[in-house]
Amino acid sequence: MSIQGNMIIGQQRRFGQAGQLKAINPATNTEIEPAFGLANAADVEQACQLAREAFDQYRETTPEQRAVFLETIADEILALGTSLIDRAHQETGLPIARLEGERGRTMNQLRLFAKVVRDGYYLNATLDSALLERTPPRPDLRMRKIAIGPVAVFGASNFPLAFSVAGGDTASALAAGCPVVVKAHSAHLGTSELVAQAIQTAAAKCHMPEGVFSCLIGDGRQIGQSLVSHAAIKAVGFTGSRQGGIALMRTAAQRHEPIPVYAEMSSINPVFLMPSALAARSTQIAQGFVESLTLGAGQFCTNPGLVIAIDSTDLENFIETAANALQAKAAATMLTPGIHHAYVKGTEQLSSIAGVSKVAEGQAGGSACAAQVRLSSCTAPQFLNTPALSEEIFGPSSLIIRCADLDEVHAIAEFIEGQLTATVHANEADYELVKALMPILERKAGRILFNGFPTGVEVAHAMVHGGPFPSTSDSRTTSVGATAIDRFIRPVCYQELPAALTPASLQQDNPWSVPRIVNGELQLGK
Structure with a gap:
């Protein structure tokens, strides 16, 4: 070819x-x-x-x-x-x-x-036999998805x-x-x-x-x-x-x-750092975060564009480690001149917002469409009062939100729009705090990760790559x-369908051997 x-x-x-x-x-x-x-x-x-x-x-x-x-x-x-x-x-x-x-x-x-x-299984083949002796009688009903x-x-x-x-x-x-x-x-x-x-x-x-x-x-x-x-x-x-x-x-x-x-x-994929996890492994988490942020020049729909944590010495350790790692990162080529232009414009606008501080940036130079990594920070009240801070910047840019307490963490979680992912770093000592946060995250995201990073979407039966608007149009x-x-399928029900016209998946002898629900009972086929 x-x-x-x-x-x-x-x-x-x-x-x-x-x-x-x-x-x-x-x-x-x-x-x-x-x-x-x-x-x-x-x-x-x-x-x-x-x-x-x-x-x-x-x-x-x-x-x-x-x-x-x-x-x-x-x-x-x-x-x-x-x-x-x-x-x-x-x-x-x-x-x-x-x-x-x-x-x-x-x-x-x-x-x-x-x-x-x-x-x-996707066919949802379902058969309900006729109950002629019932009052009123139930007709023979068969359903499949087409x-x-x-x-x-x-x-x-x-x-x-x-x-x-x-x-x-x-x-x-x-x-x-x-x-x-x-x-x-x-x-x-x-x-x-x-x-x-x-x-x-x-x-x-x-x-x-x-x-x-x-x-x-x-x-x-x-x-x-x-x-x-x-x-x-x-x-x-x-x-x-x-x-x-x-x-x-x-x-x-x-x-x-x-x-x-x-x-x-659109998704900014928030990462929540719980206090005990941050105290125990701030360095490890920071290193993993930087690798996730810069993977593929940050051009993943699951790029971690937001980090939320309670202000503490442990958060400072995380920021210092992340900053040192980012400063060593070379600029990477973005996919198109248009994407590169939008990234540069987005990071410039971010840096111009009052209350936003530059934490670190990567090395400059490289190819014509090279993106310089950028990490910034702001306080929770600043984020909540500045809608522009919650907009996606497609590329290797992330914003750390410093929260005064758990109430501000919850306020941020409630404020953000629908997301493809939400990530939580937590140790066992954090579980009670996470229990209080989970109902919010379930309403906001299609996939909730623990002690990892969202870049990388496994192709598997249980995977969900979707979420509430604007991450997707249909959560x-x-x-x-x-x-x-x-x-791309929809259900069709057939009532009293003659055997000669019945689709293979709904025929009595199940020639395709597909799983079916027959009179309310699962049958796995031949």
């Missing part, structure tokens, strides 16, 4: 005619060949129409067929070899080792959803593989039985084309309907809004800024048929983990 500047529409590879765009190497701030053709309205129409035509056939593929398709996508991505990693490195400035790890995560997600499909329809997926800037063309949204939507139309992110166009080719090849090998997958390249607002507005699209997966997510939510809500937008947007869902599939 080679990079030609093409978009993928079904089994076609096409150079768009609505203009051209080149990817940027953020380390040098220079363009990378080749140019990519941009999609027009006709391209969006064709991709969405193909997805609509593929839907009914694709959603009724067997669990084994769909699982093999997902596994074949993973195999084809691996078969791209170093060409994929080298191009992603050029386009993002991310280290080779990080990208190799992200490729592994991407394949693991695809294989996890292959297992989810084979296991069949795919919601074609899904529009927006590639993320900060994860060119795991949250992009073949990322978690695409994997979970395909697993659910939904065709996918991806809007590639302009920050990694070549990477996106290679992965899109891999999915296209897998679809052909597995004899999937042509419209099961397309990948468009185009102006973010125009093509994105057109895609979300199209009547064939029934749901949206998005990872990006709050402004971008809300714009898509508005468009989806104003359609003749409103559709759900599952948007991951009932997750974009990572097995239950991400639930976003």
Whole structure:
């Protein structure tokens, strides 16, 4: 496979005619060949129409067929070899080792959803037998969950593989039985084309309907809004800024048929340091915090952007250790010139706010889009009275909030918006204090961590990567983990359905051997 500047529409590879765009190497701030053709309205129409035509056939593929398709996508991505990693490195400035790890995560997600499909729990197959002798009689009722329809997926800037063309949204939507139309992110166009080719090849090998997958390249607002507005699209997966997510939510809500937008947007991921833990291991916690803050130039949606603790000598020890570690950190290349500009502007605005003190900053210099690490501090009253301090700065910047007592810690926890994560460092002596804090954190965050750091989101059945607004648009869902599939399915009940018309998962002899609830009792299949 080679990079030609093409978009993928079904089994076609096409150079768009609505203009051209080149990817940027953020380390040098220079363009990378080749140019990519941009999609027009006709391209969006064709991709969405193909997805609509593929839907009914694709959603009724067997669990084994769909699982093999997902596994074949993973195999084809691996078969791209170093060409994929080298191009992603050029386009993002991310280290080779990080990208190799992200490729592994991407394949693991695809294989996890292959297992989810084979296991069949997501179908929620439920049978209630007729009770004709009852007054009034109960009819035969059977329920399963089916795919919601074609899904529009927006590639993320900060994860060119795991949250992009073949990322978690695409994997979970395909697993659910939904065709996918991806809007590639302009920050990694070549990477996106290679992965899109891999999915296209897998679809052909597995004899999937042509419209099961397309990948468009185009102006973010125009093509994105057109895609979300199209009547064939029934749901949206998005990872990006709050402004971008809300714009898509508005468009989806104003359609003749409103559709759900599952948007991951803004999170500052507070870290609470309890007194006993801080007294026992302030140095260890500070070192772990700095490594988490600076990982990937701070460009993680789970970056620890806020630290909350009661003022004490132990907190001073934490700050001193963190400051020394940060000062030794070299500036790291950010993903795009735009992200770098926003980071610099955000840290400058932060430093200009009265009452905010600079604790430490890392080394300057490096590449054209290099980010200098920044750690600042303020008091709890200052934070509570300055709304700008609770805004996300995307990058390696964090703010320490000095609290006078536990009441101020609780006030901060109540004040912050919805978060992807909340972290607590606590020893056993802190547990009573944590018990009082936990109900607040459960209301505020989708994942609560203890004695660790939020960067790093395990791909697993129990993982939740979501949270209350504005971290996501729907706190009932997750974009990572097995239950991400639930976003793209809906229940259908069949009453007195003739046996000849009954879907396989609901047939009496259970030919797919899926777990089912039969008359209120769990049956695990054959």
